[in-house]
Amino acid sequence: MKRAAVVTRPIDPGALIAEVQSPEFGAISLFVGTVRDVNDGRSVTGLDYSGYVAMAESELAAILDEAAVNFGIGAIAIEHRIGALTLGDVSVAIASAHAHRRPAIECTRFVIEEIKSRVPIWKLEHYVDGAREWVDPTRAVGDAAV
């Protein structure tokens, strides 16, 4: 199975694991992205994620197809949340299942890096001092892009 979606509800990473789990797979790799309290040295209070949802879902579908070809992945589920998120909320989760651990782990890494480079989703950060700013990873400094 392969599934990717942009959602507006909370993400349950356990549900993604259950979705890809099967006796034929000996490995499930899970990535969970969460809202961090500091970015680029500024204290963050929350984020608004927005997206060009139609294109985001078609890019995610393309990434799924590439993951299947590149890693022979058995099952994969991806959810990315948009809307207002608070600290610690899950913004993205990826579960990749394969007979063996290496392709599962490499697939998950591939998917998150592709999401970060090409899926049209944006985040507006809100800071403790009341300011707000659109995050632009192309001008990131420090640890922001790592």
Added chain:
Amino acid sequence: MMTVQLFASYAEALGGSTLQIPYENGTRVADLVRSIRALPGGRSLPPSPRVAINRKFAAADQLIRNGDEIAVIPPVAGG
């Protein structure tokens, strides 16, 4: 006319989430970008922003057809 979708920082810079730009046969992505950057607030966009045609990233020399779904894509920040 071409309807151009804008998002995030670009929508704020141009003051709205859609633009109407006159369409002429032979218009390419780079021509569209020039037209947008000439609008009030348009200089906030870089000279070569990413543009999507029919939900796929398009090269600067790609021809735009009447009725295409067009969007200008700010630097993405998902994850």
